[in-house]
Amino acid sequence: MKVVHYLNQFFAGIGGEEAADHPPEYREGPLGPGVRLDELFGGSAQVVGTLLAGDNYFSMNHAAAMEVIEGLLRASGGEFLIAGPAFNAGRYGLACGEVCSLAVDRLGMPAFIAMSENNPAVELHRAKVPILRTSESTSGMGQALEDMAAGTRAYLGSDGDWSDASPLLISRGIRLNEVSPSRGSTRAIDLLLSKIEGRPYSTEWPLPEYDIVQPSDLEVTNSQPLLALVTEGGLVPTGNPERLNSGRADRWFRYPVQSMDRLLSEEFDIIHGGIDTTPSNENPNRMVPLDTARELEPNGGFSLHEHVYSTTGNQGSMPAMRKIGDEIAAELHNEGVHAVIATST
Amino acid sequence: MNQFDKAGIPSVLVTAIPSLAESLGVNRIVEGGAVTHPMGAPDVPSIEEQAYRAQLFELALSTLKTSVSGPTVFTLDQTA
Amino acid sequence: MALQLEYFDVTDIVLGDRTVLEGGTLVVDQDRLRAHLMEDDHFEDVSLHVAHPGDSLRVINAVDAVEPRCRLGNGDHDFPGFLSAPQTVGDGRTAVLRGAAVVEVSEPVPGESTYWREAFFDMTDSCNGFSPFSDLANLVIEVTPVKSIREDERPPLNVFEGTPEAVSLNRAIRMAGLKASVFMASAAEGSEPNEVATFDLPSRRNTDLPGIVYLYQLAIPYLYGEIVPGGGAIGGPAHLPTLIHPNEILDGALVCGWNAIACMRELTYVAQNHPIISDLYERSGKDLEFLGVVLFANGDTRESKDRLTGHATTLARLLNPDGAVINYAGGGHPCVDTMMICQKLEESGIPTTVLSMEMAPNPSDSGFVHFVREADAIVSTGNYEESYDFPEVKSVLGGTALLNSDSSPNGPFSYPLSGLLGSTNQFGFTNMTARSH
Numbered sequence: 001m002k003v004v005h006y007l008n009q010f011f012a013g014i015g016g017e018e019a020a021d022h023p024p025e026y027r028e029g030p031l032g033p034g035v036r037l038d039e040l041f042g043g044s045a046q047v048v049g050t051l052l053a054g055d056n057y058f059s060m061n062h063a064a065a066m067e068v069i070e071g072l073l074r075a076s077g078g079e080f081l082i083a084g085p086a087f088n089a090g091r092y093g094l095a096c097g098e099v100c101s102l103a104v105d106r107l108g109m110p111a112f113i114a115m116s117e118n119n120p121a122v123e124l125h126r127a128k129v130p131i132l133r134t135s136e137s138t139s140g141m142g143q144a145l146e147d148m149a150a151g152t153r154a155y156l157g158s159d160g161d162w163s164d165a166s167p168l169l170i171s172r173g174i175r176l177n178e179v180s181p182s183r184g185s186t187r188a189i190d191l192l193l194s195k196i197e198g199r200p201y202s203t204e205w206p207l208p209e210y211d212i213v214q215p216s217d218l219e220v221t222n223s224q225p226l227l228a229l230v231t232e233g234g235l236v237p238t239g240n241p242e243r244l245n246s247g248r249a250d251r252w253f254r255y256p257v258q259s260m261d262r263l264l265s266e267e268f269d270i271i272h273g274g275i276d277t278t279p280s281n282e283n284p285n286r287m288v289p290l291d292t293a294r295e296l297e298p299n300g301g302f303s304l305h306e307h308v309y310s311t312t313g314n315q316g317s318m319p320a321m322r323k324i325g326d327e328i329a330a331e332l333h334n335e336g337v338h339a340v341i342a343t344s345t
Numbered sequence: 346m347n348q349f350d351k352a353g354i355p356s357v358l359v360t361a362i363p364s365l366a367e368s369l370g371v372n373r374i375v376e377g378g379a380v381t382h383p384m385g386a387p388d389v390p391s392i393e394e395q396a397y398r399a400q401l402f403e404l405a406l407s408t409l410k411t412s413v414s415g416p417t418v419f420t421l422d423q424t425a
Numbered sequence: 426m427a428l429q430l431e432y433f434d435v436t437d438i439v440l441g442d443r444t445v446l447e448g449g450t451l452v453v454d455q456d457r458l459r460a461h462l463m464e465d466d467h468f469e470d471v472s473l474h475v476a477h478p479g480d481s482l483r484v485i486n487a488v489d490a491v492e493p494r495c496r497l498g499n500g501d502h503d504f505p506g507f508l509s510a511p512q513t514v515g516d517g518r519t520a521v522l523r524g525a526a527v528v529e530v531s532e533p534v535p536g537e538s539t540y541w542r543e544a545f546f547d548m549t550d551s552c553n554g555f556s557p558f559s560d561l562a563n564l565v566i567e568v569t570p571v572k573s574i575r576e577d578e579r580p581p582l583n584v585f586e587g588t589p590e591a592v593s594l595n596r597a598i599r600m601a602g603l604k605a606s607v608f609m610a611s612a613a614e615g616s617e618p619n620e621v622a623t624f625d626l627p628s629r630r631n632t633d634l635p636g637i638v639y640l641y642q643l644a645i646p647y648l649y650g651e652i653v654p655g656g657g658a659i660g661g662p663a664h665l666p667t668l669i670h671p672n673e674i675l676d677g678a679l680v681c682g683w684n685a686i687a688c689m690r691e692l693t694y695v696a697q698n699h700p701i702i703s704d705l706y707e708r709s710g711k712d713l714e715f716l717g718v719v720l721f722a723n724g725d726t727r728e729s730k731d732r733l734t735g736h737a738t739t740l741a742r743l744l745n746p747d748g749a750v751i752n753y754a755g756g757g758h759p760c761v762d763t764m765m766i767c768q769k770l771e772e773s774g775i776p777t778t779v780l781s782m783e784m785a786p787n788p789s790d791s792g793f794v795h796f797v798r799e800a801d802a803i804v805s806t807g808n809y810e811e812s813y814d815f816p817e818v819k820s821v822l823g824g825t826a827l828l829n830s831d832s833s834p835n836g837p838f839s840y841p842l843s844g845l846l847g848s849t850n851q852f853g854f855t856n857m858t859a860r861s862h
Contacts, residue, residue: 127789162862172862174788177811177842179555184780184853185700188750188804189637192778193712195802196635196748204858205783205805207798208369208791213350215372218409227406230349230356233383279382285398286378286385292395292402300406325348333352340349340356341405343383344366361727362761365795376727 001045001156004078005034006099008092012052020091022054024065026072033085033145040149044156049076051099055091058098069099070106081111082152085144086119088136093121100129110160114148117170130162131170175205218339225338228305230328232313232344233280233287234272235263245312246271252311252324254331257304262291272312272345287343305337313344346371355409359383359401367416373408376420377401427625428672429518431497431618435525438475438562446612451493451525453564458608462566467597470569474822476528478560480548483815485834486823487544487846488529488595489681490558490694491602493522493609496676504603504677506649515672520613526561526694527609529602530823531568535577536588537595543828544687546846549818555848557694557855565822566605568598599681602693624672624706627714634714635747639671639701640737641720642763644754645683646691648720666721666737668744671702674718688809688842688849689755689782695847700854701750701780716744721766723759734765738773741766746775752851753781760794771799782849783808783859792859806850807857809843 004026009019011032030038030047038047051072058065073081081103083096093115100111105128114132115121122131132151134144147168154165162169180187187204194201218225235255236244242253257263263284270280270287280287293304309328313321332340349356350372357373360366361383366374377383384401386394400421408419436449444454455473462471476482495503498517502509533542546556548563569575574590630636673679679696702718709715721737724730741749749770753763760781767777779800785792785808792808817836824834832838842848842857849857 127787166862169862172789175783175785175792175808175859175861176788177807177857177859180856180858183700183856184804184806184850184858185704186853187858188701188778188780188853189704189708189713191802191804192637192748192750192776193635195776195778201802203801203803204860205781205792205803206861207796207800208793210347210370213347213370213372215350215413216353216355217412218355279385279387282387283385286382286387289384289398289402292384292398295395296399296402296406300403302406322348325346326352329348329352329354332349332354337354339409340354341402341409342346342349342356342358343377344358344360345383362795364761364764364797 001152002048002077002079003041003045003152004049004051004073004076004081005030005037005047006051006081006083006096007032007034008086008089008095009052009054012050014052014054020054020056021060022052023057024051024053024068024072026051026076033141037082037145037148040145041152044153045080048078051076053095055089055095058095066098066102069102073103073107073109079109080152081109082148083111083113085114085134085141085148086121087134087138087140087144088116088119090120093119094124097121097125097129101125104128110155112151114144122170126170126172127174130165130172132165132168133170224301224303226305226336227293227302227339227341228307228309228332228337229288229290229293230309230340230342231288232272232311232342234270234312235284235288235308235310236269236271238267238269240269240271244271244310249312250324252309252328254307254309256306257290257308258306260290261294263288289341289343302339305335357405357408359405363418367418370416372413372416374416374418375401375405375408376418426516426670426672427623428515428676430521430622430624430675431518431613432521432523432620432622433613433616434619435522435562437477438525438564440473440475444608444612446522446616449524451522451562451609451612453609458605461608462601462604465597465601467570467574467594468568468601469571471601472567474565474567476548476563476565476822478548478562479550481819482548482822483545483818483820483834483836484528484530484548484558484563484565484822485545485827486530486532486542487546487687488531488598488684489602490692490846491527491606492694492697493525493527493606494677494697495520495607495610495614497614503607504680507600507647507680508603508607511649513673514676514678515670519676520610520618522610522613524562525609526558526563527566527602527605528558528563529566529568529598531570531598532824533828534570534574534591534594536579537591538587538684539828541686542684543844544684544690544846545823545827545834545844547815547818549816555813555842555855555857556845557847557850564605564609566601567823568601570594595684599693603680624675626671626717627709631710631714634710634712636714636716636745637705638716638741638744638746638749639705639718640741640749640751640766641674641701641718642752642754642759643720643722644685644691644756644759646696647680647682649678666719666733666740668740669718669720671699671706671715671718674699674702685755686809686843687846688844689851690846691754692847695850695852695854698854699852701752701852705750716746721762723754723762725758730762730765734762734769737766738769741770742773742775749775749777751777751779753779755782755851757794764795764797764800768797768799776802778802778804780804780806780851780853782806782851784810786810804853805859806853806855807842807848808859809849810841812839812841814839
């Protein structure tokens, strides 16, 4: 199996931070840690070449960067891409993720990344690209390389399945269909009997785990707290000019309401794709209660922020929703907003 | 929702399915009208609907000042 | 109340000039059957076809599937409430042509909801066992409705149901499937079955074995010819949860009532061969005791959900179970009712398992519509949003176009599991599941 190894400017021996803009190159044979990796493969695979680039390269011109990388990968004749180990280095991890995602998407090439569980790039890429767990720091280099070789062998040995390598991999946070040896009804009864009879049992479909966050309270002070209205019901100006998705949204919008007493149905639509939007289209205040907020504002002990915030929660993926939440929270923070009333379907 | 709490901004969610919000770890939850109109009541006359929305809003506001120690559901027929 | 199913194994169906079972081959008098089905005023034409496992054939626009069966006692009614006056079924003897199925196909008409209408399966082995019908000898009944229905210009009144004409047509199509089923099964009368199985609930409780109750959530099938809609309290026996004898389900009391998403449509064939009921019966007296079935739909408001789930829980507890199996019928908010029942049973000390399909548009979504923390033993029947590649086939039965894809129905095309008839059946009829990585 012809392996291409992706490294950043540091591990490829080009230089440190000053070389972070280094454009991508392809060099024959292994470099840096790739030399040891090649030895560890012991003939089951071979590092035919090294793809290297500076960690800042992708942020400079993403589209052009991807074209160059694609060209280099195609020309390399490689069949399998391994990136890292990036340990805890965030920019390196992100670059690994970009390159491996490209290999998977555009070349149909199997790929994996080696990095630490806490690398910020993990959350973004683990669904698409398997990630092999390493230590946080480069002191774990020896172990990382051994694991990378073992993971590769497990993948090749099982004919393109990552299951055997799974103890080495960080959870990908994905679920995939498969055909069980027995039918669902049989499995359900077996599972129930284990539960009744006190034997160990495990669910086929784990419930989502969510962060426990300590809530803060709104302080009752003399000044009027600034209150913002937020919705995941897909509030958009009529005609949806920015094309907010009615499902699987990855964006949010804010709309100025300073001059409005209420949301008018001629000016706003509700586009959440998972519900009957008729009642809220007739009167958008049923989704975002601007009319009530204005009514209560004079004596209600609060003042209303000049924007309302909107996204669509329908089929939203957790990473996307968290990102949207963080971004809105950051803006609210910057705008001095003290509290939020949010609505959801 | 939890991202607002994380940023130190007290927040409350008005939703028709409070149990889902509870399982997701949302701290302040007000039980709203229905899935299609969390702050509405289209089946009643407009004046009643306005009053209902105002009640929900006031309840939501009051929860922001109430200390909670985990996901808590507030409904209109509850007395705090 | 003991039901005796007499199985006649069928490996092939042939259209001919008489109706007779010869070894494993069922010959069907096609002219007589066609004439019988054409008695219905909704139909302009009916054509009969056979789809064999291994054929390079794709069946599209499926409406329902039925196992050929007929009750054998004097005065017995088949599919009561539908083909005949109501009668409690689930006792006596019923002939089953095992290995065969009747599938009705028809293109949607104006006024019909096409939202969930798409339903197909392949007879090639591309389905890899994903659709139960790929392995059966299928008599495919292709229905052409009369012109007035085909050329109706009015828009649908209700996006889920469609116009009354479309609803009436669909009911007629299903009736045709039931009629064909009885017609075919009558070929077995007087012959010796390959196997006989008896279904009988225990008369005395064996307290050494754990007693299991099955809580059966329905979306919209017909029960004894009455519509059982999902939600709403407008009267009728199964709007309020009810105890029911499992034999009734196995013997034709429940018929598909609606074109729900193909992967989880409540097909008559699956009710007749209900896997949870069959498995519980199979194991009753061995590692468990089968206590009975509670049938429930779902409420459409918070209040009605509270009421209905409370009642379903009470009925289940009346049987003094040691554990409960619950299925989620599909369709979104009925999941809330399923989870509420799970929670209420667990709170009363009764362990539960839940069967459910997953609805994850992309692999990193949780796939849950709703859950409670007590649902710690779930069997997944697969994620119906996952896409598969379907190959090119020589022929297509049931229409000239796919509804939700611009690709030719001959293929090749990609399509999510949702379009494949019976693939993620919520009673665990297939082996499809999903796993975390």
